Amino acid sequence: MTEPLSSENIKTKLERIAKLAKDAPEMAFRSLAHHIDINLLREAYRRTRKDGAVGVDGRTSAQYAGDLERNLESLLQRAKSGTYRPPPVRRVYIPKDRGKEMRPLGIPTFEDKVLQRAVALLLEAVYEQDFLDCSYGFRPGRSAHQLLQDFWMALTRSAGGWVIEIDIQKYFDSIPHGRLTEILRQRVVDGVLLRLIGKWIHAGVLERGVVTTPSAGTPQGGVISPLLANIFLHTVLDEWFEREVKPRLVGQARLFRYADDAVLLFAKEKDATRVLAAISKRFERFGLALHPEKTRQLVFRRPDIASERPGTFDFLGFTHFWAKSRSGKWLVHRRTAKDRFRRALSRIEAYCKRHRHDSLREQQHVLARMLTGHYAYFGITNNAQALVRLHAEAESAWRKWLNRRSQRARMNWKRFARAKKRFPLPRARVVHSFSRSISKPVT
Numbered sequence: 538m539t540e541p542l543s544s545e546n547i548k549t550k551l552e553r554i555a556k557l558a559k560d561a562p563e564m565a566f567r568s569l570a571h572h573i574d575i576n577l578l579r580e581a582y583r584r585t586r587k588d589g590a591v592g593v594d595g596r597t598s599a600q601y602a603g604d605l606e607r608n609l610e611s612l613l614q615r616a617k618s619g620t621y622r623p624p625p626v627r628r629v630y631i632p633k634d635r636g637k638e639m640r641p642l643g644i645p646t647f648e649d650k651v652l653q654r655a656v657a658l659l660l661e662a663v664y665e666q667d668f669l670d671c672s673y674g675f676r677p678g679r680s681a682h683q684l685l686q687d688f689w690m691a692l693t694r695s696a697g698g699w700v701i702e703i704d705i706q707k708y709f710d711s712i713p714h715g716r717l718t719e720i721l722r723q724r725v726v727d728g729v730l731l732r733l734i735g736k737w738i739h740a741g742v743l744e745r746g747v748v749t750t751p752s753a754g755t756p757q758g759g760v761i762s763p764l765l766a767n768i769f770l771h772t773v774l775d776e777w778f779e780r781e782v783k784p785r786l787v788g789q790a791r792l793f794r795y796a797d798d799a800v801l802l803f804a805k806e807k808d809a810t811r812v813l814a815a816i817s818k819r820f821e822r823f824g825l826a827l828h829p830e831k832t833r834q835l836v837f838r839r840p841d842i843a844s845e846r847p848g849t850f851d852f853l854g855f856t857h858f859w860a861k862s863r864s865g866k867w868l869v870h871r872r873t874a875k876d877r878f879r880r881a882l883s884r885i886e887a888y889c890k891r892h893r894h895d896s897l898r899e900q901q902h903v904l905a906r907m908l909t910g911h912y913a914y915f916g917i918t919n920n921a922q923a924l925v926r927l928h929a930e931a932e933s934a935w936r937k938w939l940n941r942r943s944q945r946a947r948m949n950w951k952r953f954a955r956a957k958k959r960f961p962l963p964r965a966r967v968v969h970s971f972s973r974s975i976s977k978p979v980t
Contacts, residue, residue, distance in 0.1 A: 547580045547658075554662040558724075562667065565722070569659050570729035573616060578609045581655035585647070585760070592646030593627045593743050601647050608648070616652055619732060623649050625741035625748045626757045643742065643757025653760040656733055660761075663724060664768055669775045674796035675763035681795055681853050682969050685871070685917065688793045688852070691802060692869045695789070696839040697859070699809035701801040702850050703774075703816065704831035708797035709762065710754040712769050713824035714738050717755075720772045721765075737761065753824070766796060773823045774799065774816075782812060800852050802837075809834050839867050851876075854915065873915050873923040881911050885931045889938040897939075901960035904931060908963050916968035924965030931962060 550572060558566070582605070587598040601608055615621035624646050630639035645653070661677070668676065673684040692698075705711070717738070721731065737756040741748040755762035778792050778801070788804035790812070803809040813834050817827055835848040840859050849858040855871040862868050873881075885907055892900055908931060916924060932953075939956075940948040948956070 544580060544583070546576060550577075551658060551662040554659065555666055558663040559666040565724055565726045566663060567726050569663075569725065569727045570617070572659055573613065573655055573729075575609060575613055577655050577658065578613055578651065581651050581658065582609065584658075585650050585654050589647070589650070590627075590629070590644045592644050592649065593624050594646045594648075596647060598647050609651075612648060612652060616733065617729065619729070621652070621733070621736070623736050623740045623756075625743040626759075628742050628744040628757065641757070643759070645756070645758055645760075649737075650760050652733070653737065653756070656730060657761045657764050659730070660725065660764055660768075664764070664771070667724065668767065668771055669779055671775055671779070671792040672767065672771065672794050674794065674798075675767055681914075682917070684793055684795050685853060685855070686969075688800070688802075689869055689871075691791055691793075692837070692857075695802070695804060696842055697837045697847065697869070699803040699806050699834060700837045700850060701803070701809055701813050701816070701834050702832060702852070703799040703801070704828040705797050705820070706826045706828050708825065709766055710751075711825055712755055712766065713753050716823050717765065717769055720769060723772075734761070734765070738765075763796065769823075770794065770797065773820065773825070777819060778812075782815070786812075795853060798853060800850070806836075841867055855917075855920070860919075868919075870919040871917060872920050873927075877915070878923060878927065881907075881927060882930050882934070886934045886938075889934045893938040893942055897956060897960050900935070901962065904935060905963050907931075912963070912966045913968055916966050918967060918970045921965065921967060924967075928962065928965045932957065935962075 554566075554569070554572070558564075585598075587602075589598070591597055612621070626643040626645050629642050629644060631642055665676065673679045673681065714735075718731070718735070721734065725731065737759060738754070739750060740756060741750050742757060751757075755765045775792065775794065783790055786803075786805070786808040788808055790801060790803045790808055793800050793802070801809070801812065803812070813832075817832075820827055835850060836843065836845055837847050837850070837857070837859075840847060847859050849856055851857070851874045854874050854877045856874045857869055857871055859867055860870040885904065888903060888907070889900070892903070908928065911927060912924060935957075936948055936950070936953040939953070942948070
């Protein structure tokens with residue numbers, strides 16, 4: 538008889554795996570695949586997004602759900618017997634920044650996403666016990682805003698220091714498959730899981746009717762990709778810095794990493810210079826390359842104690858810089874980075890142009906959603922000016938393209954003022970505040 542669906546049963550199972558991993562940090566797991574059962578696949582299905590684009594098989598989540606139990610039973614049998622073959626990933630391109638470049642995007646099949654989610658749940662239970670506090674990206678209970686707050690506090694308490702920005706060239710596409718497998722085998726030697734991961738990283742990419750096989754990188758668009766990328770950098774950067782580098786430094790130092798975005802903060806310039814030289818060699822050993830211009834060291838000491846003017850740097854979409862508060866104290870401020878601001882505005886302008894003939898209600902609905910999403914990430918303390926500016930630029934772009942609907946229907950500012958009174962765009966909001974827990978409108 539099939540065991541009833543229960544997220545609590547899955548939670549208990551994963552907690553047991555996590556406890557074993559925590560109690561035996563040096564142990565390599567030889568038997569994890571037996572935990573993949575129908576209940577785990579049901580839970581993986583529940584956690585898989587249902588509104589994504591379809592893969593090469595053209596099957597939607599709704600179609601898969603039409604005969605869910607039979608589909609999951611078939612998936613389980615194929616995964617356990619080794620006959621599962623992941624279909625090629627469908628490659629599409631989306632505009633990057635102002636549309637001058639296109640970013641490749643991989644779309645797996647829905648069934649592939651479900652199985653990847655199931656395997657990711659097992660691996661996550663193990664590796665969450667190994668990951669260090671310096672890692673924030675794609676981890677349960679952690680976020681970019683938590684990293685930004687911790688980083689801000691570290692900069693403030695230490696009065697800044699010397700910062701190293703790390704930029705890995707095409708990280709997710711460059712991870713060597715052999716090196717990745719070596720690192721996985723240090724903790725997981727289950728043959729079924731390793732074979733599945735091997736199939737995913739070698740799965741083909743379908744583009745314009747031609748299937749190509751990648752020689753490096755994690756599965757394009759795969760649910761499991763962020764976890765595999767985290768595992769790789771955990772060994773290459775996090776463990777190396779915490780266990781080998783820090784004990785040899787003269788002053789204090791900290792690493793902050795979100796996926797492949799990372800910064801290092803040093804109290805001593807000499808330490809920063811030495812580590813910058815060592816990092817490049819370390820990454821080369823593991824088949825990765827640092828961007829020669831974007832990976833750099835800069836002075837970021839508080840201006841009243843620095844012998845030279847501190848620089849600025851971008852991290853997680855924000856430009857960090859020193860500025861005085863209203864009370865005259867030096868504080869680290871963050872504003873939306875120029876490229877992120879341009880990207881957000883470019884998307885708004887493109888929408889207004891393409892949909893200028895839609896109803897005002899429909900346009901207001903979509904634009905409001907776009908602005909609200911922007912505020913949800915960039916609405917942090919001391920970034921109000923950039924939020925207000927985007928709101929004003931969005932209104933200007935909206936009026937501009939409404940004005941071009943036809944030769945006769947002119948949308949001057951007076952008419953637009955009446956229109957936006959009926960269909961207002963959401964005001965800029967500081968959503969994430971270090972000093973206040975309640976969101977408040979920008980004034």
